[in-house]
Amino acid sequence: MNKLDNREAVAKLDSENMLKLIEGLPEQCKEAHAIGKAAGISKIEGKISNIVFAGLGGSAIGADIVRVYLQNELALPVVVSRNYTLPDFAGGETLLFCASYSGNTEETLSSFEDGLKRGARIITMGSGGRLKELSGKNGFKHIVIPKGFPPRTAVGYMSIAVLAILAKLGLIKDKEAEVNAVSRALVELRDREIGIDVALDKNISKQLASKLVGKHCVIYGTSDTTEAVSVRWRGQIAENSKALSSSHVLPEMNHNEIVGWEFPKELLKNSNVIILRDRSDHARTKKRVEISKDIIKKSGAEIFEFERKDPSLLARLFSLIYIGDFTSFYLAILNGIDPTPVKNVDYLKSELTKS
Structure with a gap:
């Protein structure tokens, strides 16, 4: 039996049950919408001219998904800030979401303080920590996310809950029906194409992970839709x-990176390219993808493409995320490593506390 088709072999490496957390994304999305809807936020006093999301890692990816999904619906500029300070334009007409799953991300806490000084209208999100304390102390609403998740596995909470809040504020239409469609699409994808019980010969994530072992992986998205998914x-x-x-x-990489597909030749031959596409991509972008593939193939790299057919853009984005999440899990197993611990991140945090 293939290693990835053997639950017992997988469980021996997956000591903290990352698999269960990944499997739970469809249910998490529905729960996240309910959390946002029940948050008790119905209006923001005064004019809102822009929206800023302050967060890092998984919290920021959730914001990126919201930004991409709403770019043709939300009539306000949206910026995702991954820094200690906010953009200079942020001020009294800014709706500021400060998101930190742990509640203790130092960059997000710093951005909260910055927003406070500038008079921004602030909403915070997380499972507790210092961010929740500061939010309550200063009279801002804090959206409580369930505890017990590595931050990267809370992407549904950190994105779908925001959609519910924006709808409650009257900035977008209610998305409950679409969120339910996302959940259904993910369940079907999990159970038929990428889940642990789908055998290797029918499992697109297991097959891709098997191809990625020992390879350098290059992921390309499109600026219209899948850029955030490629970062995820x-x-x-x-x-x-x-x-x-x-x-x-x-199309940005067509103006710089595409030239680099010449050297070093051994690295390029040992690379696999993943292209994440969407049917709503600009027609010229679609043409650019095809030409780029022709150039990349000359290097000897193998190319894999993923595009979903769901009617909803939100479902298509989350489906691509889900394929990537399962692929990364299976690749961890094939690499012989526990997927959950992030030792280098923990080391960084411990060193930063010393200064």
Whole structure:
């Protein structure tokens, strides 16, 4: 039996049951919408001219998904800030979401303080920690996310809950029906194409993971839709699989990175390219993808493409995320490593507390 088809062999490496957390994303999305809807936020006083999301890692990816999904619906500029300070334009007409799953991310706490000084209207999200304390102390609403998750596995909470809040504020239409469609699409995808009980010969994530072992992985998204998903894939391969990969976006990479597909030749031959596409991509972007594939193939790299057919953009984005999450898990197993621990992140945090 193939290693990835053997639950017992997988469980021996997966000591903290990352598999269960990944499997639970469809249910998490529905729960997240209920959390946001029940948050007790119905209006924000005064004019809102822009929205800023302050967060890092999984919290920021959730915001990226919201930004991409709403780009043709939300009539306000949306910026995702991954820094200690907010953009200079942020001020009294800014709706600021400060998101930290742990509640103790130092960059997010710093952004909260910055937003407080500037008079921004603030909503915080997380499972507790210092962020919740500061939010309550200053009279802001804190959205409580369930505890017990590595931050990267809370992407549903950190994105879908925001959609419910924005709808309650009257900034977008209610998304409950679409969130339910997302959940159904993910269940079907899990049970038929990528879940642990789907055998290797029918499992697109297991097959891809098998191809990625010992390879350098390059992930390309498109600026119209899948850019945020490509960043998610890169992060999951790093955190779960403990493997380096890179990501870029079309059409931007056509103006720089595409030239680099000449050297070093041995690295390029040992690379696999993943292209994440969407049917709503600009027609010229679609053409650029095809030409880029022709160029990349000359290097000897193997190319894998993923595109979903769901009617909803939100379902298509989350389906691509789900394929990547399972792929990164299976790659961890094939690499012979526990997917949950993030020792280098823990070391960084411990060293930062000393200064």
